[in-house]
């Protein structure tokens with residue numbers, strides 16, 4: 478009989494679920510599946526959830542909450558849960574699944590029964606902001622602005638269909654213009670900010686990839702930090718990270734799909750000749766380090782594989 482840990486992906490047939498399913502092929506785990514036509518049947522799903530070591534939820538927020546409540550009502554064995562939705566990311570009972578946040582974060586993920594996988598934009602924003610706030614280079618109440626572009630797979634099956642099947646989506650679109658995007662609470666919380674950033678996401682006519690960028694005037698930062706101080710801070714924070722790297726070369730151009738189909742995230746600093754302003758960028762795949770790639774990193778930690 479197999480001793481491999483068992484996983485069930487609730488939402489296996491969606492965009493994030495499929496990405497996780499494909500990546501699991503290379504890991505020593507047993508994936509337990511249900512037929513696609515039963516994907517909405519809670520009785521069938523719950524029966525499977527009671528038999529596995531880890532349930533990965535790749536569902537809309539409300540469906541995730543429903544699955545978590547159902548799992549927690551199981552009287553016997555309780556599987557660990559990794560949730561890909563926004564539902565639990567700032568809930569104190571859940572550990573935030575961004576292993577590079579701090580030196581102890583991976584260990585917390587290893588031990589946690591409940592882990593929330595970060596949002597795609599949030600991963601890039603937190604990767605850039607958290608080390609600067611922690612080092613005191615950026616005040617907690619700094620008026621941060623975040624601009625970002627995502628490939629259309631970030632909008633799941635529905636948005637993919639509007640670009641690839643219906644072909645009625647715009648080539649480029651700003652959205653979230655009510656300035657209340659669902660990722661803001663986790664960005665504020667895990668970046669360590671006390672003031673909500675202005676966040677303007679956008680989507681373009683390419684399937685996968687993402688750039689999150691943050692402009693800063695250096696004379697508005699605390700401690701009169703220099704370009705080199707910011708570089709050193711980010712370089713040191715990610716010196717031993719497996720999936721996040723500070724790349725110490727300035728790029729005059731950066732393509733949205735640069736790291737598509739990878740699970741890596743690259744952080745860069747771009748400055749002018751006077752070195753009095755910078756734009757920080759995080760480049761990655763919204764479905765890689767922004768979703769399924771990060772989920773695999775968390776699954777490996779949670780199951781010790």
Ligand SMILES: NC(=O)C1=CN([C@@H]2O[C@H](COP(=O)(O)OP(=O)(O)OC[C@H]3O[C@@H](n4cnc5c(N)ncnc54)[C@H](OP(=O)(O)O)[C@@H]3O)[C@@H](O)[C@H]2O)C=CC1
Pocket residue numbers: 487488489490491492493494516517518534535536537538540561562563595596597630631632633634635763764767768
């Ligand atoms: N796409 C991305 O880049 C990222 C997505 N996420 C998050 O991951 C989660 C999944 O997103 P994504 O994969 O993009 O979405 P998709 O729409 O591509 O897939 C969602 C899947 O969940 C199923 N589903 C929906 N409602 C229920 C329900 N009530 N019960 C059971 N199954 C249900 C859908 O079934 P059906 O086929 O019937 O619609 C579909 O298979 C979301 O919370 C999303 O915000 C996180 C990071 C990045």
Ligand SMILES: CC(=O)N[C@@H](CCC(=O)OP(=O)(O)O)C(=O)O
Pocket residue numbers: 561562563595596597598627628629630631632633636659660678679680
């Ligand atoms: C292009 C696009 O629509 N992107 C999605 C974010 C995808 C994502 O990260 O969703 P989670 O918060 O569930 O992780 C959006 O802005 O709502």
